[in-house]
Amino acid sequence: MNPRDEDLIGWAAEAVRHAWKGTRIERHEALRGDLSTRRFWRVFLEGPRAPRSAILVDLGPDDLPGYVRALKLVTQPPEEPPWLCVHRFLSGLHLPVPALHGVSLPLRAMLVEDVGETSLIDFARAHSEQTPDLVRTAVELALRLHTEGTARLPNGLLPARISYDERLFRWELKEFVDLGCAALGMRGDAPELGAELDLLARRLGSLPRVFSHRDFHGQNLFVQRDGAESSLRLIDFQDALMAPNAQDLAVLLTTRDMADLVSPDLERRLLEFYYAGLLRRRAASMSPEHFFESYELCVLQHALKMIGRFMMFERNGKTAYGAFVPYAIAQARRILSGPRAADFPALAAGLRADSPEDCR
Secondary structure (H helix, E strand, O other), X not given: OOHHHHHHXXXXXXXXXXXXXXXXXXXXXXXXXXXXXXXXXXXXXEOOOOOOEEXXXXXXXXXXXXXXXXXXXXXXXXOOOHHHHXXXXXXHOOXXXXXXXXXXXXXXXXXXXXXXXXXXXXXXXXXXHHHHHHHHHHHHHHHHHHHHHHHXXXXXXXXXXXXXXXHHHHHOOHHXXXXXXXXXXXXXXXXXXXHHHHHXXXXXXXXXXXXXXXXXXXXXXXXXXXXXXXXXXXXXXXXXXXXXXXXXXXHHHXXXXXXXXXXXXXXXXXXXXXXXXXXXXXXXXXXXXXXXXXHHHHHHHHHHHHHHHHHHHHHOOOHHHHHHHHHHHHHHHHHHOOHHHHOOHHXXXXXXXXXXXXXX
């Protein structure tokens, strides 16, 4: 074990003793991390009144994601790791986020509640009959984030100062231009393609914004069981920002292989459920037609982004992501086979059904 890891485990042992008197770490195991520089361990606990386990988090060197730094979306570095301020805010809303057991700012480490090992996607694959109700619960959670979160968001909180704006939507398409276009037989430098990507980003950037998780997909929602009842827990919220409300929904319902779990009919019913919730809360900022159009635009942008991003991951040795490229292509084609084709003819032609699919 390297010195950094020894320091982290040593601090975790102290944090455990402070949180639960008489408790010690029995053992620990490294967990597969996300795509950031953060690292995670599950620490198994032995002692009175302590949970079976907790999660040790190494926050890594960066408080802000790459796009915030690249586009200079904030002018001053945050006073504390964003996870902490967003966690405090979400906890105040009584949203289902993990409890914070301990934190060391000098060490950039946290000890948080272990919400288990079963993601929404994993649970839905194993219990397909429960998928509609479970994903509806996730949509209802998004509704609370967007309505209660937006209504109570302090102006000075970091997510209130970062917008998913035209520049960010367009910046995210760089990998599609650099990698996806060539694999699909498209010219990434074609003026008409650039103009359509500019238009897509501009239209998304003009939409009203709400408090948004940003990465609201099925691997960031964990299922906990209490007898026959299932509930969701929300993680990975440190990159929250202001975004169109359809963005979180597009991520939830179309990321990776969600098309295998969420049919177009279920997708439509979930979107109608969400919009009805906006109306009940008097929070609808656009007509139903405009809302569904905004959702299609969010799905299209997200699919194009992920075509390029999954291919970049594959090129960089993260081979598990290549299998999701055809799903992202299928989502883009689905949107461009409808009314949006008239707005984006170059994209529609480039993503026609006879273009290549195996882009890994």
